[in-house]
Amino acid sequence: MxxxxxxxxxxxxxxxxxxxxxxxxxxxxxxxxxxxxxxxxxxxxxxxxxxxxxxxxxxxxxxxxxxxxxxxxxxxxxxxxxxxxxxxxxxxxxxxxxxxxxxxxxxxxxxxxxxxxxxxxxxxxxxxxxxxxxxxxxxxxxxxxxxxxxxxxxxxxxxxxxxxxxxxxxxAERPRSRxxxxxxxxxxxxxxxxxxxxxxxxxxxxxxxxxxxxxxxxxxxxxxxxxxxxxxxxGTVPPPAPARPAGALPPEHRTARRRLGRTAAAGVLVPLCTCALLIGAVRAWDTVTARQSVLAPADYARLYAGQPRAEVARYLPERQTTRRPAAPTPEPRDAVCEFYVRTADPFDDHSGDVYRLCFRAGRLVSTDEYTGKDVR
The missing domain is CATH 3.30.565.10 (Histidine kinase-like ATPase, C-terminal domain)
Incomplete structure (x- = not known):
């Protein structure tokens, strides 16, 4: 010591x-x-x-x-x-x-x-x-x-x-430190x-x-x-400093311990809070984008193969979803496929279900629905 x-x-x-x-x-x-x-x-x-x-x-x-x-x-x-x-x-x-x-x-x-x-x-x-x-x-x-x-x-x-x-x-006195x-x-x-x-x-x-x-x-x-x-x-040995009670720490030591404790707590809490905020932001963004890519089941039921793309367009939402089938699924030849979600409600039983619509030469050639574990 x-x-x-x-x-x-x-x-x-x-x-x-x-x-x-x-x-x-x-x-x-x-x-x-x-x-x-x-x-x-x-x-x-x-x-x-x-x-x-x-x-x-x-x-x-x-x-x-x-x-x-x-x-x-x-x-x-x-x-x-x-x-x-x-x-x-x-x-x-x-x-x-x-x-x-x-x-x-x-x-x-x-x-x-x-x-x-x-x-x-x-x-x-x-x-x-x-x-x-x-x-x-x-x-x-x-x-x-x-x-x-x-x-x-x-x-x-x-x-x-x-x-x-x-x-x-x-x-003129200069500015003092903090x-x-x-x-x-x-x-x-x-x-x-x-x-x-x-x-x-x-x-x-x-x-x-x-x-x-x-x-x-x-x-x-x-x-x-x-x-x-x-x-x-x-001529003599200097008088000893006043004795502290057994186990007592000096004030500056206790203060430093408290400051280091607060620093350690901040080092743990700040990353955790940051991660929580990031996760919340990602979930909020997913919810917002999902609402813009919902194809209502009633509208999906009105679609059929051979229907013109212009007629189908009035039922389609503003944007597509980023969700895709979990397993690679073959697409019709020379077709362009689009994907939409069934619901944006995360608590709905059909949350995560995806519709696939494939078009070729301006006409709908196939409709498919993927549910549960079939979607990623």
């Missing part, structure tokens, strides 16, 4: 971040001036598909994730050195993102912090990287018109990271934005806590703020 939780966390952190950047880049391309309509439509399609991929990823993560703790320090080796690249990629994708670093972190030539402490531990660097990555992803997804400010502050014994977003004065929150102050990271989003905040809290730090998030003015404080030398 611990390994499944780690896989789910890394899927969310890495894939979700990159897919959201694809959606943001497609949105920026859609707004580019002078873009042909077909290219603009393609950009919109890419953005919509990327959003759908994020939703499906959230469902998969919800199923993978179990209420167990991830192994401390697990995950790809991405630390403070990559934070600048994260901000640069977000800015290149169209997000108004700014980075500010105070103090000295990892990568210091002499291996010490500004106050003589040691360099930033790798686990702390990875946690900072994840916090910035998730926060920028959420700003891009839920508040694309806001400016994201990333502040990383190093001291002798700890590293603090704060990611805030707020509206840019005088800038999962955007309704409240103006709701920006990246608000828990009400969906299962995948809640899991992102839960994952950040777990990752920071396992590194010995503290994590907070919430509305800040007209935007949202995500903050983490990580000690370089945690």
């Amino acid at each position: 611990r390994e499944r939780t780690r896989i789910a966390q890394d899927m969310h952190d890495l894939l979700g971040h990159e897919i959201n950047h694809i959606a943001l880049s497609a949105g920026a391309l859609k707004l580019a001036p002078g873009l042909p309509d077909r290219h603009r439509a393609a950009a919109q399609d890419i953005r919509a598909r990327a959003g759908a991929a994020v939703d499906r990823l959230g469902e998969v993560i919800g199923v993978l994730r179990e209420p167990s703790e991830p192994a401390p320090g697990s995950g790809p080796a991405a630390g403070l050195a990559e934070v600048e690249g994260l901000v640069a990629r977000a800015a290149a994708a169209g997000l108004d993102a700014r980075l500010s670093v105070e103090g000295v972190g990892e990568g210091v030539p002499d291996g010490t912090g500004p106050d003589g402490g040691g360099a930033t531990p790798p686990a702390v660097g990875r946690a900072v990287h994840r916090v910035v990555q998730e926060a920028l992803t959420n700003v891009a997804k839920h508040a694309p018109g806001h400016r994201a400010t990333v502040l990383v502050r190093h001291t002798g014994d700890r590293t603090e990271v704060t990611v805030t977003d707020h509206p840019v004065p005088g800038a 999962t955007a929150r309704p409240a103006p102050a709701a920006a990246a990271g608000a828990p009400a934005s969906g299962e995948e989003h809640r899991f992102g905040l839960i994952g950040l809290d777990e990752r920071v806590r396992l590194a010995g730090g503290t994590f907070t998030c919430g509305p800040a003015g007209d935007g949202f703020a995500v903050r983490a404080s990580l000690p370089h030398r945690p």
Whole structure:
């Protein structure tokens, strides 16, 4: 279970971040001036598909994730050195993102912090990287018109990271995604934005806590703020998360299970309903065509061999039936045969019975009736 939780966390952190950047880049391309309509439509399609991929990823993560703790320090080796690249990629994708670093972190030539402490531990660097990555992803997804400010502050014994977003004065806010929150102050990271989003905040809290730090998030003015404080030398093991009752599943897992259940039910019911509609449509069409090819028994009784075709025509319906004798039946030589049904009522005892009339040289030469199993 611990390994499944780690896989789910890394899927969310890495894939979700990159897919959201694809959606943001497609949105920026859609707004580019002078873009042909077909290219603009393609950009919109890419953005919509990327959003759908994020939703499906959230469902998969919800199923993978179990209420167990991830192994401390697990995950790809991405630390403070990559934070600048994260901000640069977000800015290149169209997000108004700014980075500010105070103090000295990892990568210091002499291996010490500004106050003589040691360099930033790798686990702390990875946690900072994840916090910035998730926060920028959420700003891009839920508040694309806001400016994201990333502040990383190093001291002798700890590293603090704060990611805030707020509206840019005088800038027109771009349309939000379909999962955007309704409240103006709701920006990246608000828990009400969906299962995948809640899991992102839960994952950040777990990752920071396992590194010995503290994590907070919430509305800040007209935007949202995500903050983490990580000690370089945690003195104690971080407190465990509140225990759930035995057998209880986390809310996001239960929600994902329900959504997958509805999807499975739809996958069964939709084909069944489609087949039922098609069968009903075919039966209705057969009934309509049958009514137009009925030769009444009384009219059939008036027909006889040698009768002129013009005289027979007044008794014949508008069209012929598609029904034919089940067994091949020889036709009179050089004759043209026509087929008509006896009744269009599917509940009649004679439903399916067929009359065959054969003409040669403008005269009726034979009349035949096929009933029951003799007709297909």
